[in-house]
Amino acid sequence: MNATKTLLAAAAALVTAGAALAEPIKVGMITTLSGGGASLGIDTRDGFMLAVQQAANPDLTVVIEDDQRKPDVAVQLADKLIQSEKVDVLTGIVWSNLAMAVVPAATAQGKFYLSTNAAPSALAGKGCNPNYFSVSYQNDNLHEAAGAYAATAGITKAFIMAPNYPAGKDSLTGFKRFYEGEVVGEVYTKLGQTDYAGEIAQIRASGADGVFIFLPGGMGISFVKQYADSGVGLPLIGPAFSFDQSIIQAMGDSAVGVLNGANWSPDLDNAANAAFVQAFSAEYGRLPSVYASYGYDTANLLLSAMGTADISDPDAFRAALKAADFDSVRGDFAFGPSNHPVQDLYVREVVRDGDILTNRIVGTAMEDRGNAYEGECKM
Amino acid sequence: MSAMLLIEQALNGLQYGVMLFLMAAGLTLVFGVMGLINLAHGSLYMVGAFACAGVAAVTGNFWLGLAASLAAAAAAGAIVELTVIRRLYARDHLDQVLATFALILVFSEGTRWLFGSFPLYLDIPAALAGPITLPGGIEYPLYRLVLIGIGLAVAAGLFWLIGATRLGVRIRAGEADREMIAALGVDISRLYTIVFALGAALAGLAGALVGALQSVQVGMGEPVLILAFVVIVIGGIGSIKGALVGAILVGLTDTLGRFLLPVAFGTFLPPSEATSIGAALASMLIYILMAGVLVIRPGGLFGRA
Numbered sequence: 001m002n003a004t005k006t007l008l009a010a011a012a013a014l015v016t017a018g019a020a021l022a023e024p025i026k027v028g029m030i031t032t033l034s035g036g037g038a039s040l041g042i043d044t045r046d047g048f049m050l051a052v053q054q055a056a057n058p059d060l061t062v063v064i065e066d067d068q069r070k071p072d073v074a075v076q077l078a079d080k081l082i083q084s085e086k087v088d089v090l091t092g093i094v095w096s097n098l099a100m101a102v103v104p105a106a107t108a109q110g111k112f113y114l115s116t117n118a119a120p121s122a123l124a125g126k127g128c129n130p131n132y133f134s135v136s137y138q139n140d141n142l143h144e145a146a147g148a149y150a151a152t153a154g155i156t157k158a159f160i161m162a163p164n165y166p167a168g169k170d171s172l173t174g175f176k177r178f179y180e181g182e183v184v185g186e187v188y189t190k191l192g193q194t195d196y197a198g199e200i201a202q203i204r205a206s207g208a209d210g211v212f213i214f215l216p217g218g219m220g221i222s223f224v225k226q227y228a229d230s231g232v233g234l235p236l237i238g239p240a241f242s243f244d245q246s247i248i249q250a251m252g253d254s255a256v257g258v259l260n261g262a263n264w265s266p267d268l269d270n271a272a273n274a275a276f277v278q279a280f281s282a283e284y285g286r287l288p289s290v291y292a293s294y295g296y297d298t299a300n301l302l303l304s305a306m307g308t309a310d311i312s313d314p315d316a317f318r319a320a321l322k323a324a325d326f327d328s329v330r331g332d333f334a335f336g337p338s339n340h341p342v343q344d345l346y347v348r349e350v351v352r353d354g355d356i357l358t359n360r361i362v363g364t365a366m367e368d369r370g371n372a373y374e375g376e377c378k379m
Numbered sequence: 380m381s382a383m384l385l386i387e388q389a390l391n392g393l394q395y396g397v398m399l400f401l402m403a404a405g406l407t408l409v410f411g412v413m414g415l416i417n418l419a420h421g422s423l424y425m426v427g428a429f430a431c432a433g434v435a436a437v438t439g440n441f442w443l444g445l446a447a448s449l450a451a452a453a454a455a456g457a458i459v460e461l462t463v464i465r466r467l468y469a470r471d472h473l474d475q476v477l478a479t480f481a482l483i484l485v486f487s488e489g490t491r492w493l494f495g496s497f498p499l500y501l502d503i504p505a506a507l508a509g510p511i512t513l514p515g516g517i518e519y520p521l522y523r524l525v526l527i528g529i530g531l532a533v534a535a536g537l538f539w540l541i542g543a544t545r546l547g548v549r550i551r552a553g554e555a556d557r558e559m560i561a562a563l564g565v566d567i568s569r570l571y572t573i574v575f576a577l578g579a580a581l582a583g584l585a586g587a588l589v590g591a592l593q594s595v596q597v598g599m600g601e602p603v604l605i606l607a608f609v610v611i612v613i614g615g616i617g618s619i620k621g622a623l624v625g626a627i628l629v630g631l632t633d634t635l636g637r638f639l640l641p642v643a644f645g646t647f648l649p650p651s652e653a654t655s656i657g658a659a660l661a662s663m664l665i666y667i668l669m670a671g672v673l674v675i676r677p678g679g680l681f682g683r684a
Contacts, residue, residue: 034488035598038496164658186651187641188658192602194593197391197523198634204518205384221498221594229503229520229592231510250498250594 023310024059027302028081029092030074030102031116033066037217039246040094040291041066044116046284047295048092054279055303063087069094071101078102082109088311089114091298094291096120096139096167107131110314112321114302116294121170124340125376131314133321133339135301136294137263138371139167142239143174145261145345145365146212150237152363153259153347155210156181159203159234162214164188171214171239177372184208189215196223200230210235215242221250228254235259240348240359245289248350248357255350255357263341264293264330265348265361272327287358293329300326336370338377345369383517388638389631394523396630397530401585402603403610403622404537405578411617412554412574415464416472418479420582420607421600422486427452427583428590428599429490432501441504445587452583453576460575465568483601491597498596501587526588533581534623541619550574554617609665613672615682624680629665636664 029048032041045064052062063085067074074093081087090106091114093099099118106113107129119134150158158181162168168188176183185206187199203211211234215223220242227236240262248255266277266287276296280288288296305320322335336342345366348359406420430451435444459482467475502508503522510518541547549570552560561567586600593599610629614621641657648656672680 034491038491038597039498042496164655164662169655186654188654190637190658190662194589194599194602195391195395195634197394197520198388198638201384201387201391202638205381218498218594218596218599221596222592225502225594226520226592229508229510229522231518231520246497247594250500250596252500252502254502 023312024061025089025302025306025311026085026087027060027062027089027091028078028085028087029062029064030067030077030081030090030098031064031092032069032094033064035068037069037094040117040217040289041092043246043289043291044092044094044295047280047288047292048116048299049295050276050280050283050292051296051299051303053283055299057303057306059306060303064092067093067098069098071098074098075101075105078106082106082111088112089302091302092116092295093118099123103132104129112314112317114298114321116298117291119340120167121373124338124371125373126378128338128377128379130318130339130379133301133335134341135298136341137343138340138373139170140174140177140372141263141343141345141369142241142261143171143214144178144369144372145263145347146237146239146259147175147177147179147261148345149259149261149347149363149365150175150210150212151180153210153235153237155212155235155237157184157207157209158182158212159185159187159206159208159210160212161185161187161189161199163191163193163219165191168214174372175212175214178366189219193219194222196226197230199223200227200232203227203234204230204232208234210237213238213242217247221247224251224254224258237261237347240264240290243348243350243359244291245287245358246291248359252357253352256352258350259362260348260350260359261365262290262346262348262359263343264290265346265359267358267360268329268331268346270329270331273329273331276329287356297326297328297330297333300328336374338371338374338379340371340374342368342370383515386515387517387519388634390517390519390523390527392631392634393627394527394530394630395634396627397527397534398585398589399603399606399610399630400530400534400623400626401581401588402607403614403626404534404619405581406604406607407611407614407617407619407622408550408574409578410611412550413468413571415467416475416479417464417578418476418604419459419482419486420578421602421604422483423452423456423579423582424586424600424603425486425490425597426455427586428501428595429494429499429586430583431587431590432499432595433494435501436499441502441591444501445584448583448587449580452586453580455583456579457572457576459579460572464575465571468571487597494597496597498594501590501595503591522591529588533584534619537619546570546573606665609669611679613669613679615676615679617683618679618681621679621681628668632668633661633665636661640664 065077089112096118115134124138162171237259240260243260304326309316309320349362427448431444431448434447507522511521610625614625640661641654644653644657
């Protein structure tokens, strides 16, 4: 009995010692936790921290900072995290303009950046970097999925609409890249616009048989409610951002039946995803969004790389990240040549399930899709 | 482009303008009577929307929510006036801007603390949902027509209040000479609290009515606040009539500009450039309007130049 106890204690001591030998990693997460758009950052953080908690790896510490959706704040935080917190890896930025302000500087200082969301074309093409990995997608992907599927859904004369800012223009370009029908109206709205009566009147008069919108956050909520009330009734399609878990509750039944292009869905059929959705709901009392799924995948990717390589050997660590040897909640997951995912893209439909609204996959839009900018990336 | 579409867009502009008026009326009263720049006016709009969404979610009744929004915004306004704003009347505008900006942060984070970061759900009451057919065959959402009606009714009520009641006389007197009416025995600090609460209630009403059409979320008040400032500058600071005319001008200019400018550019530019340049210019249009009005009448349309 005593001998067994001693043995166990010795084994435990060895395990702890072994763990202490591995190189500890410090992650700096910069994300939006206050102001408009905070729900996206909160979901990113919660998804990421869920995986960190589950792994309970004592070598991994995470420092979380709030960028308030302001590029200047994000830059200051990145400097602070790199200079005084001495982090090895940065992650968490939701918005492309913030990513453009932080990522090139961080990778130039030899830090790794793992993107949980924003993946602007500049960082996928000419500005690609071996230390920059986008776990989520390339920005155009979800718009491409909507475009590729729209004709299948019977939308042959599309009215397309996005806010007048770079991501809005990229969105419409992405939609048109694989859309086989005709575009009968193209409108750029004001960023942050809340009243869409004018645009809805134009849709009614345009002779379109379907509408594509990219209106993230509150803009989408406003549009969908007003659109439903207008009685226009044409099918609506968009990227997942506009119809994700965190915002469809606020749209109510106006959102039911809306199609959206995505690379993840709560009902995606694989064991890792079922476990993730179950654990996330149990921990936070709500269903996860796409942002939560990206956060969760990013943390698991990092943990998988920590298992095979030390951060003190950047080349080995980079190779371990690139191998993407983890169970993604998206099923098959691999990095393409520019460190962006090669993945299946789906189309989801908003459905009512009892008291809550959620998304369900209705079809596959594209298989093993990389991105349009790979050719421009030289690394 | 048909005449019907143009009429529909004009209705949209009118509805937008009337809602802006509810915001601008309170702002212009407070500025005109008390000489106070209140940046937190947008927060009171948010308070109204959240109170309406919260009560409507619990009771299932939009109209109870609407009553709650008036009460909550007026109460929040009165409390803020008694605790913070009162100390600012004698100070210069920069101090007022700083203090009321701080109030925006307090209101935003307080609301987030109470309701969470996720947008709330607030729907149009079932009786007013869906479109109706107007003479001439225009399909127009009934709720938006009701908004125009409510907005114009509130405007009429305000004109009556300011022009024909004892309270209105005092408000106008306070605007002209606050020392004198204090010397005549009017309780000026109580009058200020009432005016501030009235302005807050109007903002709350606008928040609740518009909240049913839009997203009820933290920070929803600030974009409207900027437009409301444009409205009172165009209309003339302190003038309710100016606020009404300015709001409808801004609403029509914005809505029709967004619709007509891309069409106009499309006559001589390729479509994608036309939409993009048209949209960019349309978002500047109300500021161009403001600049134009100020060149011709530096005090605003109905201001004391």
